[in-house]
Amino acid sequence: MNALQYHIDSKWLNERLGDKNTRVVDCRFKLGHPDEGRMLYEHSHIPGAVYFDLEKDLSGKVGEHGGRHPLPALSQFKERLQNAGITNESLVVVYDGKEGAFASRMWWLLKYVGHEKVYILNGGIGAWEKSGYPTEDSIPHYQQTNYIIQENKEMLASFEEVKDLALKGTGSAALVDSRESRRYLGIEEPIDRVPGHIPTAINKPWMEGFENGFYKPCDEQKKRFEDLDPNQPIIVYCGSGVTATPNFIALKEAGFKNVRLYAGSYSDWVSYHENPVSKGE
Incomplete structure (x- = not known):
């Protein structure tokens, strides 16, 4: 398989179900209803799939700073991977309802710990079911593995680096806000302390990279980012570091x-009361 491929389709996965080296991960979640994803998983999931919860497995403990969905402690994430029977050599396929953001968070975390073979099921479980492929309700159990973490810190942007960009007005990187436009513009803010965006950021709403639950093709992703310099470093953020990950993948697919990722994102930025916030374009 092409190492630069980020998604696979239902037919491809169905042909590999039951392969001992393939592990499927269900990442369904609903913000505001934290138990819904697991309930959906327990009712029906792709055969052999294990469940990873956004807030319990893919995020760490929330503190004064660090955002609403800080990255999990690597020891915690390592333990979850081991309990799920995932090895460094496993081919991992991740999926969610079809939103793309929760599966992308899992994809990003696996890449961050050095995993090579991880792909997103394009269209999520919705596409799987529409194709007529089987589901089950039994919870699988796998033999515990020994997973070796190889942290890839080059995938992270620090708060200090983002602050330097915001305060200087220019810098060595472009800052991309992945939230919907009304939140970026400061017209509304349903969650965070103050509306607006980090100064100097441009807006590329993450959902514009999808169509009917599927990632748009590579050429359309390139068009989304054609005003950005592919040779310039890009830092993506959102509200809490989850919905920026589809933009991370789309940018990589577009050749950047x-x-x-600024993991703490806007919720971390506004946790510092002295930090400036911009509104409008």
Whole structure:
């Protein structure tokens, strides 16, 4: 398989179900209803799939700073991978309802710990079911593995780096806000302390990279980012570091080599009361 391929389709996965080296991960979640994803999983999931919860498995403990969905402790994430029977050599396929953001968060975390073979099921479980492929309700159990973490810190942008960009007005990287436009513009803010965006950021709403639950083709992703310099480093953020990950993947697919995530994102930025916030374009 092409190492630069980020998604696979239902037919491809169905042909590999039951392969001992393939592990499927269900990442369904609903913000505001934290138990819904697991309930959906327990009712029906792709055969052999294990469940990873956004807030319990893919995020760490929330503190004064660090955002609403800080990255999990690597020891915690390592333990979950081991309990799920995932090895460094496993081919991992991740999926969610079809939103793309929760599966992308899992994809990003696996890449961050050095995993090579991880792909997103394009269209999520919705596409799987529409194709007529089987589901089950039994919870699988796998033999515990020994997973070796190889942290890839080049995928992360620090708060200090983002602050330097915001305060200087220019810098070595472009800052991309992945939230919907009304939140970026400061017209509304349903969650965070103050509306607006980090100064100097441009807006590329993450959902514009999808159509009917599927990632748009590579040429359409390139069009989304045609005003950005592919040779310039890009830092993506959102509200809490989850919905920026689809933009991270879309940028990589569009040919951008140096893309990083500001994991704490806007919720971390506004946790510092002295930080400036911009509104409008």
